Amino acid sequence: MRVTYVTAGAAGMICGSCLRDNTLTHELRTLQCDVTLVPVYTPIRTDVENASEDDLLFGGINVYLKEKSKLFRKLPRFLTGWLDHPGIIRRLTASNSIEVEAGQLGELTLSMLRGENGNQRNEVKRCVSWMKEKARPDLVNLSNLLIAGFVPTLKRELNVPVLVTLQGDDLFLEELTELHRPRVLAELRRLAGEVDGFITFSEFYAATMSDLLEIPREKFYVVTLGIDTGELSALQRLKDRPPTIGYFGRIAPEKGFDRIVDAFIHLHSEDKFGTACLKAGGWLGENNRAFFAAQVNRIEAAGLGKKFNYIGSPDRKGKLDFLASIDAFSLPTAYREPKGLPVLEALGGGIPVVQPKHGIFPEMLQKTGGGILTAPGDNGSLAASLGELLHNPEKAVQLGEEGRTGVREKCTARHMATETLDIYRQFLRS
Numbered sequence: 158m159r160v161t162y163v164t165a166g167a168a169g170m171i172c173g174s175c176l177r178d179n180t181l182t183h184e185l186r187t188l189q190c191d192v193t194l195v196p197v198y199t200p201i202r203t204d205v206e207n208a209s210e211d212d213l214l215f216g217g218i219n220v221y222l223k224e225k226s227k228l229f230r231k232l233p234r235f236l237t238g239w240l241d242h243p244g245i246i247r248r249l250t251a252s253n254s255i256e257v258e259a260g261q262l263g264e265l266t267l268s269m270l271r272g273e274n275g276n277q278r279n280e281v282k283r284c285v286s287w288m289k290e291k292a293r294p295d296l297v298n299l300s301n302l303l304i305a306g307f308v309p310t311l312k313r314e315l316n317v318p319v320l321v322t323l324q325g326d327d328l329f330l331e332e333l334t335e336l337h338r339p340r341v342l343a344e345l346r347r348l349a350g351e352v353d354g355f356i357t358f359s360e361f362y363a364a365t366m367s368d369l370l371e372i373p374r375e376k377f378y379v380v381t382l383g384i385d386t387g388e389l390s391a392l393q394r395l396k397d398r399p400p401t402i403g404y405f406g407r408i409a410p411e412k413g414f415d416r417i418v419d420a421f422i423h424l425h426s427e428d429k430f431g432t433a434c435l436k437a438g439g440w441l442g443e444n445n446r447a448f449f450a451a452q453v454n455r456i457e458a459a460g461l462g463k464k465f466n467y468i469g470s471p472d473r474k475g476k477l478d479f480l481a482s483i484d485a486f487s488l489p490t491a492y493r494e495p496k497g498l499p500v501l502e503a504l505g506g507g508i509p510v511v512q513p514k515h516g517i518f519p520e521m522l523q524k525t526g527g528g529i530l531t532a533p534g535d536n537g538s539l540a541a542s543l544g545e546l547l548h549n550p551e552k553a554v555q556l557g558e559e560g561r562t563g564v565r566e567k568c569t570a571r572h573m574a575t576e577t578l579d580i581y582r583q584f585l586r587s
Contacts, residue, residue: 160185160192160581161294163214165304166199169247170407170440171470173498174324175201178300180385182208184574190581193292197304200243204473205385212291214284215269215277215304216241223276224265230276234283263337270344272306281307285314296581298356302326302370305348312351318584322356323366325495328411346370353584356577358382359517362495378580382501382521383573386565388477389505395481399432399464400547403483403508405476405499406490408441408449408467413489413513418452420487420540422459424547433547435461438468438479439499480506484553485546487511489539497521501568504528504560509553511542524567527560 164178179201182194186208194209198217201209218240222229229237239245268275273282284307288294298320299305308319326345330338349355349370355377357363363377402421406412414437421435435456441449449467456465468479480486486503488494493516500518503510504527512518513533522528529546531538546553 158190158581158585159293159295160190160298161288161292161296162192162194162298162300163304164194164196164201164209164300166196166201166213166217168199168217169202170442171202171204172440173496174300176203177324177382177496177498178322179203179205179208180383180570181574181577183385184383184570185578188574188578190574190578193294195287195292199246204471204476211243212287213241213243213246214287215280217246219280220269220277221265223280224268230279234279263333263341266303266333266341267337267344269304270306270341270348272308273310275306277306281310285310288315295585296320298322298581300324301329302345302348302352303329305352308348308351318353319351320354320356320580320584321352323362323495324358327365327369328492328495331492342369346372352376354378354580356380356580358496359520361493361517361520365493380576380580381524381568381572382496382498382517383568383570384498384501384505384564385570386505388473389480389502389507390561390565392477392481392506394484394507398482399434400550401434401436401483401485402543402547403479403486403503404435404437404439404488405479405486405503406439406488407445408437408439409445410448411491412439413487413491414449415452416489416491416534416536416539417487418455419536420489420543421465422455422461423537423540424544425459425461425464427544434464434466436466436468436479436483438471438476440470441467476502477506480508483508484550485509485511485543487539487543489513489536490516491534492516494518500528501525501564504557505564505568507554507557507561509546509556509560511539511546513539521568525560525563527556527558527563529556 182192185192196209197215296318300322302321349372367374404417408414486508488499497517500510504525510528514530515533529542531542
């Protein structure tokens with residue numbers, strides 16, 4: 158079986174989708190599935206061995222310039238191809254040399270979704286030619302529907318099954334302007350009809366996207382969200398340190414960083430946890446620096462500046478060190494999270510979690526154990542549950558070990574890959 162998995166890079170950021178797709182690729186290969194992982198827009202960044210190709214489809218700089226300039230669309234490939242070199246893209250995205258505002262993002266998205274009828278039609282031809290000549294897949298899997306503009310052309314030229322793993326497409330829609338949102342949704346619904354099947358990580362998200370895209374529920378397949386548990390299974394907590402709450406995720410309001418700050422301040426306001434600390438890690442983009450500064454100011458105004466530590470966006474070892482240094486974890490997202498990979502990693506490391514009762518989290522904790530669910534947006538309840546774990550370390554350890562066992566037995570990369578491979582086989586047989 159030859160599978161081409163197309164994943165969207167995140168402009169130098171370590172994103173959950175990239176990590177998950179990279180882990181899946183490694184594990185499918187151990188199951189003798191010939192998988193080619195190819196990025197679009199930008200190279201992917203992971204905290205483990207990168208399984209993706211050096212080739213890049215729909216290079217982000219080319220895509221952007223073809224949207225902005227009629228002249229650039231007419232230039233031959235030998236004059237523009239160098240812009241797709243991974244080193245060039247990494248350098249420009251790292252320096253934020255190209256910024257796209259929400260209005261421009263909507264037009265660019267519409268053009269990409271229109272495929273061979275959009276401004277990137279030459280990139281569509283190149284993508285399909287690459288598939289035919291180099292990848293030669295029996296099946297194609299995309300990491301989201303927003304990159305599916307080339308699918309009608311691909312199916313016409315190759316006549317292979319196409320699956321899409323939905324990992325947050327609805328969240329992207331919410332970021333668009335009122336002008337572009339309904340138009341982008343209409344294009345997504347059109348493309349959804351070209352796709353043979355959809356993969357999600359929860360029944361919640363399957364139902365959500367079935368309604369949003371107006372496609373039958375029977376076209377959805379729910380696969381376990383899995384992680385590599387090797388290093389996490391052996392993780393031991395550091396000793397001789399103050400009780401610590403952990404947050405790991407993008408530093409942004411939608412991920413709930415302000416909510417964990419609220420809970421942290423609330424805990425200290427009750428004067429019961431005078432030694433408790435808050436430790437945070439994750440990507441901080443330029444657009445959220447003012448937000449982050451405002452949260453730090455709130456912490457300092459409460460007299461807790463010395464009890465807060467932001468570790469940036471660490472490598473794999475740094476993430477493991479972070480998990481070893483905390484007693485409870487929370488990623489209190491404002492939106493209904495479709496993945497929640499950092500939560501699963503915390504559970505795999507034996508760290509009890511406190512999560513809002515929405516999105517994937519109820520199903521995740523029902524499967525793994527190891528956590529407490531609170532009312533979404535109720536920061537007082539979040540603080541109380543975190544305080545309960547800090548106040549009762551024996552319960553926290555017991556709950557954490559329950560989560561570690563649940564992940565090891567039900568949510569490994571092998572579980573995820575085996576279930577995915579079974580779905581691939583269904584489509585190849587039919």
